[in-house]
Amino acid sequence: MSKEYFIVNKIDNGIFHIFDPAQVGCTLILGKEKALLFDTCYGIGDLKTTIRTITDLPITVVNSHGHIDHIGGNWQFDEAYIHSDDLSLAQQHSSQQIRKQFITSFKEQSVPPNFSVDKFIEREIMPLLPIKDGHIFDLGQRQLQVIHTPGHSQGCISLLDKKTGTLLSADIVMPMVWMFFPESTSIKTLVNSLRKLKDLSFDKIVSSHFQNTFPKNLIDKLILCANNIDVNKSKSYSIPFIDQEIQKGALIYAEGREPVVSSDYVAIIFNESKLQEDRT
Numbered sequence: 001m002s003k004e005y006f007i008v009n010k011i012d013n014g015i016f017h018i019f020d021p022a023q024v025g026c027t028l029i030l031g032k033e034k035a036l037l038f039d040t041c042y043g044i045g046d047l048k049t050t051i052r053t054i055t056d057l058p059i060t061v062v063n064s065h066g067h068i069d070h071i072g073g074n075w076q077f078d079e080a081y082i083h084s085d086d087l088s089l090a091q092q093h094s095s096q097q098i099r100k101q102f103i104t105s106f107k108e109q110s111v112p113p114n115f116s117v118d119k120f121i122e123r124e125i126m127p128l129l130p131i132k133d134g135h136i137f138d139l140g141q142r143q144l145q146v147i148h149t150p151g152h153s154q155g156c157i158s159l160l161d162k163k164t165g166t167l168l169s170a171d172i173v174m175p176m177v178w179m180f181f182p183e184s185t186s187i188k189t190l191v192n193s194l195r196k197l198k199d200l201s202f203d204k205i206v207s208s209h210f211q212n213t214f215p216k217n218l219i220d221k222l223i224l225c226a227n228n229i230d231v232n233k234s235k236s237y238s239i240p241f242i243d244q245e246i247q248k249g250a251l252i253y254a255e256g257r258e259p260v261v262s263s264d265y266v267a268i269i270f271n272e273s274k275l276q277e278d279r280t
């Protein structure tokens with residue numbers, strides 16, 4: 001039953017993108033001795049059972065950043081690695097208050113038949129282990145490199161698999177980047193992160209909220225879009241399931257043809273404070 005909750009797509013040799021119908025994905029990468037799970041989605045479906053249909057290898061969990069849709073399923077595993085700059089955000093997003101807020105705004109969405117809202121709210125918080133830029137996860141004949149890519153949040157990371165030329169970029173590289181959160185950095189810091197990724201060698205990008213992969217040139221489009229941001233050409237923007245207070249003053253600046261599905265469409269959602277430089 002739980003097996004069918006997730007949609008599993010094979011991206012490349014030993015790389016599986018596991019998509020939660022709640023519109024977020026996580027990625028399983030297999031080495032010779034270990035498997036690495038990048039993110040754990042919301043924690044609604046039985047992710048572990050789905051993974052066990054793919055591999056019996058021991059699993060190392062790594063969170064791309066601290067938002068609930070990336071760490072919510074950590075409860076099924078012993079511990080998870082996360083960049084040290086997102087430790088407090090992850091603690092905040094593991095709280096009963098945020099879980100309750102999320103599941104209440106989400107109740108129309110289909111959940112597995114045995115799903116308990118109370119259990120979801122009361123779930124145990126698993127230990128988080130801090131990591132930094134450059135950390136290497138050695139899975140046995142496959143090494144994944146951690147790249148610190150602050151932007152969407154301070155502690156966002158991407159993972160590079162040189163073996164298949166795959167970048168796992170979570171919420172940093174996708175056609176619509178959300179930069180309006182209090183935990184988001186300045187647009188300038190986002191551009192620096194995108195430039196850092198552009199210098200690496202890979203040909204496809206796996207991002208969290210899409211089932212398909214993207215070519216590397218999405219990064220160029222995003223850098224251009226971020227550099228061209230013009231408040232006068234931006235529109236106000238609101239997202240129904242996010243706290244109104246958090247998204248106050250959110251604007252969208254878009255380039256390329258609409259709608260979102262067009263291949264040259266990119267957009268950045270921000271607020272005016274993000275146009276100032278970060279204080280370091």
Ligand SMILES: [Zn+2]
Nearest residue numbers: 065067152171
């Ligand atoms: Zn996020």
